[in-house]
Amino acid sequence: MRIIKLNEQSRANILADLLKRDPNNYSAYEGTVQEIVDDVRARGDEALFEYTKKFDGAELSADNIRVTQAEIQEALSQVDPGLLAVMKKSMKNIREYHEKQKQYSWFDSKPNGTILGQKVTALSSVGVYVPGGKAAYPSSVLMNIIPAEVAGVEKIVMVTPPGKDGKVNPVTLIAAHLAGATEVYKVGGAQAIASLAFGTKSIPRVNKIVGPGNIFVALAKKAVYGHVSIDSIAGPSEILVLADETANPRYVAADLLSQAEHDELASAILVTTSMELAEKVSAEADAFVQNLSRKAILEKSLENYGYILVADSMEDAIETANAIASEHLEIVTKNPFEVMTKIQNAGAIFMGEYSSEPLGDYFAGPNHVLPTNGTAKFFSPLGVDDFIKKSSIIYYSREALEAVHTDIESFAEAEHLTAHANSIRVRFE
Amino acid sequence: MRIIKLNEQSRANILADLLKRDPNNYSAYEGTVQEIVDDVRARGDEALFEYTKKFDGAELSADNIRVTQAEIQEALSQVDPGLLAVMKKSMKNIREYHEKQKQYSWFDSKPNGTILGQKVTALSSVGVYVPGGKAAYPSSVLMNIIPAEVAGVEKIVMVTPPGKDGKVNPVTLIAAHLAGATEVYKVGGAQAIASLAFGTKSIPRVNKIVGPGNIFVALAKKAVYGHVSIDSIAGPSEILVLADETANPRYVAADLLSQAEHDELASAILVTTSMELAEKVSAEADAFVQNLSRKAILEKSLENYGYILVADSMEDAIETANAIASEHLEIVTKNPFEVMTKIQNAGAIFMGEYSSEPLGDYFAGPNHVLPTNGTAKFFSPLGVDDFIKKSSIIYYSREALEAVHTDIESFAEAEHLTAHANSIRVRFE
Numbered sequence: 001m002r003i004i005k006l007n008e009q010s011r012a013n014i015l016a017d018l019l020k021r022d023p024n025n026y027s028a029y030e031g032t033v034q035e036i037v038d039d040v041r042a043r044g045d046e047a048l049f050e051y052t053k054k055f056d057g058a059e060l061s062a063d064n065i066r067v068t069q070a071e072i073q074e075a076l077s078q079v080d081p082g083l084l085a086v087m088k089k090s091m092k093n094i095r096e097y098h099e100k101q102k103q104y105s106w107f108d109s110k111p112n113g114t115i116l117g118q119k120v121t122a123l124s125s126v127g128v129y130v131p132g133g134k135a136a137y138p139s140s141v142l143m144n145i146i147p148a149e150v151a152g153v154e155k156i157v158m159v160t161p162p163g164k165d166g167k168v169n170p171v172t173l174i175a176a177h178l179a180g181a182t183e184v185y186k187v188g189g190a191q192a193i194a195s196l197a198f199g200t201k202s203i204p205r206v207n208k209i210v211g212p213g214n215i216f217v218a219l220a221k222k223a224v225y226g227h228v229s230i231d232s233i234a235g236p237s238e239i240l241v242l243a244d245e246t247a248n249p250r251y252v253a254a255d256l257l258s259q260a261e262h263d264e265l266a267s268a269i270l271v272t273t274s275m276e277l278a279e280k281v282s283a284e285a286d287a288f289v290q291n292l293s294r295k296a297i298l299e300k301s302l303e304n305y306g307y308i309l310v311a312d313s314m315e316d317a318i319e320t321a322n323a324i325a326s327e328h329l330e331i332v333t334k335n336p337f338e339v340m341t342k343i344q345n346a347g348a349i350f351m352g353e354y355s356s357e358p359l360g361d362y363f364a365g366p367n368h369v370l371p372t373n374g375t376a377k378f379f380s381p382l383g384v385d386d387f388i389k390k391s392s393i394i395y396y397s398r399e400a401l402e403a404v405h406t407d408i409e410s411f412a413e414a415e416h417l418t419a420h421a422n423s424i425r426v427r428f429e
Numbered sequence: 430m431r432i433i434k435l436n437e438q439s440r441a442n443i444l445a446d447l448l449k450r451d452p453n454n455y456s457a458y459e460g461t462v463q464e465i466v467d468d469v470r471a472r473g474d475e476a477l478f479e480y481t482k483k484f485d486g487a488e489l490s491a492d493n494i495r496v497t498q499a500e501i502q503e504a505l506s507q508v509d510p511g512l513l514a515v516m517k518k519s520m521k522n523i524r525e526y527h528e529k530q531k532q533y534s535w536f537d538s539k540p541n542g543t544i545l546g547q548k549v550t551a552l553s554s555v556g557v558y559v560p561g562g563k564a565a566y567p568s569s570v571l572m573n574i575i576p577a578e579v580a581g582v583e584k585i586v587m588v589t590p591p592g593k594d595g596k597v598n599p600v601t602l603i604a605a606h607l608a609g610a611t612e613v614y615k616v617g618g619a620q621a622i623a624s625l626a627f628g629t630k631s632i633p634r635v636n637k638i639v640g641p642g643n644i645f646v647a648l649a650k651k652a653v654y655g656h657v658s659i660d661s662i663a664g665p666s667e668i669l670v671l672a673d674e675t676a677n678p679r680y681v682a683a684d685l686l687s688q689a690e691h692d693e694l695a696s697a698i699l700v701t702t703s704m705e706l707a708e709k710v711s712a713e714a715d716a717f718v719q720n721l722s723r724k725a726i727l728e729k730s731l732e733n734y735g736y737i738l739v740a741d742s743m744e745d746a747i748e749t750a751n752a753i754a755s756e757h758l759e760i761v762t763k764n765p766f767e768v769m770t771k772i773q774n775a776g777a778i779f780m781g782e783y784s785s786e787p788l789g790d791y792f793a794g795p796n797h798v799l800p801t802n803g804t805a806k807f808f809s810p811l812g813v814d815d816f817i818k819k820s821s822i823i824y825y826s827r828e829a830l831e832a833v834h835t836d837i838e839s840f841a842e843a844e845h846l847t848a849h850a851n852s853i854r855v856r857f858e
Binding site for chain 1: 511519526535537543544547548552553600636637651654655657658661662679680683684686687690691721727765769772773774776777779781785786789791792793794795796800804806809810814818819820821822823824826827829830836837839840843845846848849850852853856
């Protein structure tokens, strides 16, 4: 891995490079996606079946688009029992962590007869997109569905593209079943997103759509935003390790590669105050790459977006971590908790040398759906918050309103909204 | 106001009618807006000044684009002291209510050496858009800025279009100053949104943009979503009153008109179980309209989107209220709290006959920026939640990781992510 001295210029260059991966830059496909979305909105199932034939090569109809109980039973017999056992342990942790995120309705009453508060309600229905293709990512299915289930969403609709044989991956199906999906449909791509946003005869309309997908899925989600809610638009994965001279170079190198292996746009960055660590991590990483199965991807992503930055001080290193706002941040320093207090922007923060990033991907409990590409400056990990909404509660007694009615009337009059003023005034004529 | 019998057909017709007001349907302007956004992104201040000259007729430069302390002092001398006093009382309530919304970082530790939690951080910067034009809405300025200030946002950047004289409305300016805006710039329209999203020499880039605006502003916000966060895209205002025979028809009529006066797309709906109330409210509303200053708008909006629906049962009435998911919902029944328990979807819920909607617009404390056009099914009122974000916290001791390391490795191997597995394995070689 290349080693670069951290200074204002190198930091600016790297920040600009990283933003090139922005999914918002793929506007070239926007027209195509909008066409598919509009077509499904207008023609419903008919368009949906046509696109599924065209893009997935599968013949679907209203009779076989929904996964049946028999198909779930069949899938269950195909899944490795060892994997099933691990998934169940992981699910327990994910559920326990998300239970702690629950928010409750609250109110504040005063003796003059006022009650103010917020009522928390679960969304009534959500759609979860799960990518198809050769690889199945059951961990991602768990991470998207469990928070919705914990929030109390009644209708959790999963969609995932079918293979040419019209079947969906059995591991995906079982993960969905265990996590609490209430219905599963064999559709994918922009056409699946449009179906969930507007509803078709076969696919129910939902209130929010979450889950990762390719660029067509991401753009379709952006296109339907406002008609429904969506989670944030995910970019390529990234890890930033903040380390001092106390870090174990072999662990750091292995952790950097764990994200670099995702795809050629993935980014792995070490920011350290120690040139010695920098050199050792570089050597360890290069050695690991030779022996890992995803060598070709690793070489590409490290060449594209892999950096070892050597900072003059931990302060500079932290400032850079905040500017990059990485999806995953590992703090491997003498006192990681103290460094954490200075972190403004990160999706998930892994502390100490045994909190390796994949622990969070698979097992610890916190969600692995995290803001990418600098959006940790304003977005949060997927969680129970994404599946609830709030309503304000306002109650005033006659006495309470009477005490302030002229204030309200004069504020409304100042904005020239006379019917607003009138609605208060009529109560005290 | 027209009276309609509530049944499946009339409900479906009204729902379809209301959705015609959807701001997402104005795609005709998307091209123009995207051009302005791209131009400002590419050329910065130069483009921004050109558009301000073109659309607002004001000559701006880097020297006079930012509102100065002297301008704030001048504005202060122009604002009616009575209004100032009311604004201060209102601000106190808004701040007190939003203080109660604060969320705190939390963690959960276990004796095996694991710590999991969430760190809550305020966004470091936000932009608040405030419309210009003849009317000033200081209440809206307060409602957008105070939650950001309570959340702890350090940089609150307000933008509002200047008049031809290069000045901004003094009331707007004073409301911003009182509420806690840290800087104010005299720019508006799509060009202001683009400046906040990408930054120019004069305008700082922010993490999130909130605030109401015309269709160009709304589409610009949608265009920059993902580069920055935005609040939801606001549609026309609406009120739904749920009432039984105990309601005072004069109060109900006045409250319906308070929202109908906003603009010709505003919607005012009464759903009641009492034909007698329906008839009385209709007559009262028609009489009020004749004597209110915004008569022309009221007549139009009631004709377009004003309905009195008579339901067979309170159950049917509630179901319709949930299907419409109104921005404002008033419950004026014998026992409003019991009805409230059945409400799934509403922006703000006003209970009892003295909780008139304008009380919430101006004074009570809850935010008046609320989800419109059915989006209360998935969006919440603007609040402190909009100005914070969360980071997951993960700490595992060696002991804790050792106990589960083979589980994590096997999960990663099952997903064929061998570098993920490797990063756990190296720690126990």
